[in-house]
Amino acid sequence: MLIALLVFLFPLAYSPGPGNAFFAAIGATRGLRATVPALAGYxxxxxxxxxxxxxxTGVAILEHPVFAKVLSAVGSLYVLWLAVTFIRAARAKGEDTTDAAPMQRIGFWDGAIVLLMNPxxxxxxxxxxxxFLAPSASGNATAVLVITAVFTLNNLAAFIVWALGGRALATLFRSELAKRWIDYLFASTLLGVAVWMAAPLFN
Known part of the structure; x- marks a missing residue:
């Protein structure tokens, strides 16, 4: 069952998606260490x-489309706001001034909100x-916790890989102009994440 679960989860975790894009953006523009608080929160x-x-007890949320739409709207707006912080950082790099606004810190609650507001x-x-959970095991806390742990750790490993990939991309392009455009690139990626999260609003 665990092997089948990992096979099921691998493409979901490692293929391009909102979570991957979010952590690749942070890794590219701020380094792997900066992703740790958001990784923990997520x-x-x-x-x-x-x-x-x-x-x-949480399946009830799937039966309330209005609540799901509210989550989509709030989550999309929040990621949109994060994208704006990347754009501001890119613009600041193009200014010859020491008074440019500092880059927005992305912490524990930012990571948590990206997950919680994504229906x-x-x-x-x-x-x-x-x-992967047999009906007879639906009340089995051990089975639930095993599947939950595998799911969480698999996602964590995938997001670390994507954060490292984003950082590797930034390392290849070290000039200030290149770093500025990398910020714009990942700001655009986060805009795409915001649109992806908003999709249920139009269903």
Whole structure:
């Protein structure tokens, strides 16, 4: 079951997606160390949400489309705001002044909010449990926790890989002009994440 679960999760975690883009952007523009607080927030939230859905009490959110739309709207606006901070950082790099605004710090709660305000993550988790948690085990806390731990750790590993990839890209282009355009590139990526999170609003 664990092997099948990992095969199921691998393309979800390692292929391009909102979480990957978010952490690749932070890694590229601020370094791997700067991703640690957001990684912690995202994956603590992942563990809690996945456990709650696994034991059945969180599935109710999937039955309330209005609430899901509210989550989509708030999450999309929040990621849009993060994208704006990258654009401001890029513009600051192009200014010959020491008075430029400091780069916005992305911390624990930023990572947590990206997960909590993404209703599509809730659906993915629910589908995972429908596939890999036998009905007879739905009340089995051990089974739920094992699946939750595998899901969370697999995502964590994938996001670290993407953050390192973003940092490697930034290392290849060390000039100030290149760094400025990398900020713009990942700001655009976050704008795409915001649009992706807003998609349920139009369904």
């Amino acid at each position: 994956h603590v939230a992942t563990f809690v949400v996945t456990t709650v859905i696994g034991i059945g 599509k993550a809730y659906y993915i988790i629910a589908v995972m449990f429908m596939q």
